[in-house]
Amino acid sequence: xxxxxxxxxxxxxxxxxxxxxxxxxxxxxxxxxxxxxxxxxxxxxxxxxxxxxxxxxxxxxxxxxxxxxxxxxxxxxxxxxxxxxxxxxxxxxxxxxxxxxxxxxxxxxxxxxxxxxxxxxxxxxxxxxxxxxxxxxxxxxxxxxxxxxxxxxxxxxxxxxxxxxxxxxxxxxxxxxxxxxxxxxxxxxxxxxxxxxxxxxxxxxxxxxxxxxxxxxxxxxxxxxxxxxxxxxxxxxxxxxxxxxxxxxxxxxxxxxxxxxxxxxxxxxxxxxxxxxxxxxxxxxxxxxxxx
Numbered sequence: 001x002x003x004x005x006x007x008x009x010x011x012x013x014x015x016x017x018x019x020x021x022x023x024x025x026x027x028x029x030x031x032x033x034x035x036x037x038x039x040x041x042x043x044x045x046x047x048x049x050x051x052x053x054x055x056x057x058x059x060x061x062x063x064x065x066x067x068x069x070x071x072x073x074x075x076x077x078x079x080x081x082x083x084x085x086x087x088x089x090x091x092x093x094x095x096x097x098x099x100x101x102x103x104x105x106x107x108x109x110x111x112x113x114x115x116x117x118x119x120x121x122x123x124x125x126x127x128x129x130x131x132x133x134x135x136x137x138x139x140x141x142x143x144x145x146x147x148x149x150x151x152x153x154x155x156x157x158x159x160x161x162x163x164x165x166x167x168x169x170x171x172x173x174x175x176x177x178x179x180x181x182x183x184x185x186x187x188x189x190x191x192x193x194x195x196x197x198x199x200x201x202x203x204x205x206x207x208x209x210x211x212x213x214x215x216x217x218x219x220x221x222x223x224x225x226x227x228x229x230x231x232x233x234x235x236x237x238x239x240x241x242x243x244x245x246x247x248x249x250x251x252x253x254x255x256x257x258x259x260x261x262x263x264x265x266x267x268x269x270x271x272x273x274x275x276x277x278x279x280x281x282x283x284x285x286x287x288x289x290x291x292x
Contacts, residue, residue, distance in 0.1 A: 015198025114141030
């Protein structure tokens with residue numbers, strides 16, 4: 001298939017593009033050209049400005065793609081610019097489980113009704129992340145319901161290549177005895193590994209599926225369990241203090257993500273417990289190395 005990827009040169013987008021190439025697709029990546037990629041001559045490249053609709057119309061006027069995978073859309077304006085400038089058979093959007101109000105145990109796709117909310121055309125600077133992502137999906141459900149689209153909803157994506165360093169925050173603060181303020185230490189939460197997040201996006205390219213779908217590793221873990229593991233491995237003690245640095249996952253409720261729909265399509269998500277401790281070991285070694 002002829003695939004256009006908007007973004008794809010960072011984090012799990014790299015895993016996604018590599019998987020698309022392994023599967024024999026013709027891949028074009030469209031970016032601002034500011035991040036060097038490692039794909040060599042295996043992909044075609046387009047330099048474009050996502051915020052300039054006129055430029056996008058000119059850039060994609062004569063092109064057709066079997067599938068567009070949009071890794072960099074945040075807002076309803078971003079959805080509109082893609083839908084109205086790119087001719088494609090299917091559009092796959094990277095959404096988020098942040099759209100659920102709120103997430104809870106066994107969160108299902110049906111828990112967010114994209115047809116019910118009031119759509120506001122907005123840019124990514126107009127609201128907080130969760131609200132921006134909701135309006136992006138409102139645009140798909142309400143303005144482009146006649147188009148072939150998929151919205152992939154992920155929780156926190158983590159891995160050795162996670163540039164956000166949110167999980168690393170907890171490991172570093174335990175090892176370095178830096179006080180942390182954590183307001184949800186016992187809440188069970190879900191995650192997905194970065195390589196799986198990329199592979200699932202590539203997997204959906206060839207599936208006869210439209211609509212919203214959750215993606216997540218099976219199982220959950222609490223921050224208390226994560227911290228206890230780091231303490232035991234490093235013989236250090238976490239300092240939990242209301243006056244400490246605010247932790248990255250503060251404000252997150254207890255939740256798990258239902259992935260039955262994705263599993264019914266045939267994608268084999270891993271179990272969180274099968275890899276989370278290996279990732280923590282990697283972060284422990286990394287932190288200990290740069291600390292000593």
